[in-house]
Amino acid sequence: MDTGYRIIIADDHPLFRSALHQAVQTAVKGAELQEVDCITSLMQLLSEAEDIDLLLLDLKMPGASGFSALASLRHQYPDLPVVIVSANEEPAIVQQAMRFGAMGFIPKSAPMPTLVSALNMILEGEPWFPEGISLEDAPQDNIAERLASLTPQQFKVLIMLSEGKLNKQIAFELSVSEATVKAHVTAIFRKLNVQNRTQAVIALSQME
Known part of the structure; x- marks a missing residue:
């Protein structure tokens, strides 16, 4: 069945973009996928596109410096669900993503079944983050x-x-x-x- 979902994959590593593309296609049959490899291309695509259902965003790629891209996106497109997909899995990094309003955080080391499960949950409107990480134990006044x-x-x-x-x-x-x-x-x-x-x-x- 064609879901009609429109999803953007923003990552500058071709191999991982390909793996993520495969995971999305497995999780969301018939989704329309678009890929970008830098923040400039992403911003251009978002300014032209309509009704994007999900953005999968790498923290480290050309034009992005740490959480600056996520923060900027959350301000410019507050209704756009953004999921961080990163090789850095430190709890502090995941907590920062939570604070900036990310819908989820998927480690790049996650196996395909976990990726598919996480994407399904997120597209149903439920946040997905690695188990055992919450904002309760994060430093205050961040x-x-x-x-x-x-x-x-x-x-x-x-x-x-x-x-x-x-x-x-x-x-x-x-x-x-x-x-x-x-x-x-x-x-x-x-x-x-x-x-x-x-x-x-x-x-x-x-x-x-």
Whole structure:
């Protein structure tokens, strides 16, 4: 039966993309699959595509630095289910993915039956994470939580600050006034509990 699901696989390793493609086809018969190998291509595809049901995202690929891609995606496409597929299986990494709103975290070492089971569960609307990992034992006041509290526009401004852009440049690119940008910057400082641009950029870099 054709499920009609539209799924994107974002990973820069051809062999693993192929394995993941096979797992998705086994789990979701008739799904429409698209593959990208860098964040630039992913963003381009998302801007053009409609009704994507699931994104399978590798943490490490061109254009992505740690959790910056996941955080950006969650802000720009809050309704898009994102599942991290990573070779790094440390509990702290899984917990970060949880904090940033990932729908699941599938280790690259997972055998095919586990991959298929996880994908089925996620497409039914149930989160899937490795057993025994939760946010209850994670450190409190995590920078991830503060970054996740930013609005989509504030997150865009923070990314632009990290690129060294001035308020005037940011205002031009976002088609808003400088006063609006200043208000966003003030809100960013307050939410991140920082005093200046340098500290805000350092906070962003801690996602890597």
